[in-house]
Amino acid sequence: MLIKNSPAWALPENDVTPEAIYLNRRSFMVSALAASAGVALPGLLAAASVPGKELPSMSRPEMSTSEKLTPYEDVVRYNNFYEFGTGKDDPARYAGEMSVSPWTVKVDGACGRPGTYNLEDLLQPSQYEERIYRLRCVEAWSMVIPWVGVPLAGLLKRFEPASSARYVYFETLHDPEQMRGQRSLFSTIDWPYREGLRVDEAMNELAFLAVGLYGRELPNQNGAPLRLVVPWKYGFKSIKSIVRIRFQEERPKTTWELIAPQEYGFYANVNPEVDHPRWSQKRERRLPSGLLSPNWRETVKFNGYGEQVSHLYKGMDLEKFY
């Protein structure tokens, strides 16, 4: 794999935050830095008291942005996860009603090792990596999140995808008893939530399966226990709480595409040049965004990951394949 010291997409950025220091789990470093840089300790303490099991991981700075992190509190309290309601704070409030262990993932379709796997059997904690990615929502806001997990490609290869498999399809848990949003009589979503990638997209080195964030197990509202992270696409592609992976020849229909095909396409690559009927995609609010000092940024094509992924779309009309 190509390893560079400072790839262009690791947009240089800003000062170190308490959260960034927190990431550096080597505690002597933390105290040394805190002492020398005069970093606020309350932030550190708050971060240290966050719930969830700690997940040791290898940090992958060459796969990470050095931009200022979105504070933990915002990452876990401001979510779109319609299985738990359409309000931004609904997931944080209600995702606790979902039980994430035991958890199984059904793998089927065009592959050599279909089956129903226990999550523990799919994951090797010793191989967890930490990657700091930008997350860009189609609603024109964005965050910077330190994920813990494994490259998607590695996991998919273990299922021995057939050469006929051109797409990978994913499904979120469908369980109205645990997911109150699925009980709504007025939802236009045909549950379960569905997503998909082309196999070459899925095998891209940036495509990631997260099991944690900020060095700990994923909170339910962020898609525990297993979620996709495809940072060059709008957030809705990064499907949460995955229970099914299928390899297939034909392109899967994805949830938002099914609801509003004129608004949401299969590819959903971040692209300031392709307008969305509701939101201008030229700019984004990097959260947290203040009232008096709104944190506007120009949106970058492929969310700044063009160097990694633009070759996947060579020759494609991105206005048409949005």
Next chain:
Amino acid sequence: MGMAGAVLNRPRAVRAFKVLVAFMAFLPLAILLSRLVGSGLGPDPGQQITESLGIAAFQLLLATLALTPLKRWTGWVGWLRVRRMLGLFTFFYAVLHLLAFLQFILGWGDVWATFTKRPYIIAGFLAFVLLIPLAVTSTNSMMRRLGRRWKTLHRSVYVIVLLAWVHFFWQARSDIGEMLAYGVVVLVLLVVRVRWSRLLRAGRRGAPSA
């Protein structure tokens, strides 16, 4: 209405009611400000503010439209004494909503494209534009000056409430429950009026011509 009615019809009671309603109409703003101070607006406060002001404008519009039916059902004139005030509060919140949108969501960029291209914005904007003449002609002198035409002009509020609802409905991403609930309220407020105007006409036709 009896004893209670007699008490309620005293000027002081009506005045107290007005104060109460004014207080309630300020509540959405007060709550918003308190959340702002207490940083309870989350990481994207501009979006929250825009949304809250929009819903406040819409709710006040519905409240304004509920007053005439309430007067008919209860016979109490107090309802009508707060109608202009609530109408102006609707406009007040709509102005704040628009400004919040321009400042916090658009950042004053892409204004022309936004107001000509995005259907839900166009609906909201039309509702807003139609509110302006109603606010401008809400004074006593304007009412006098316009005479019968005042009433005709202010009937546009029925178009406004429909546009505002469409503006709201077109924002639904996947769950339309809330939009439908408000839709039922809008429908009821419009249907009762249609029924009265029918009854009135039937009554006039049936009345002995003197």
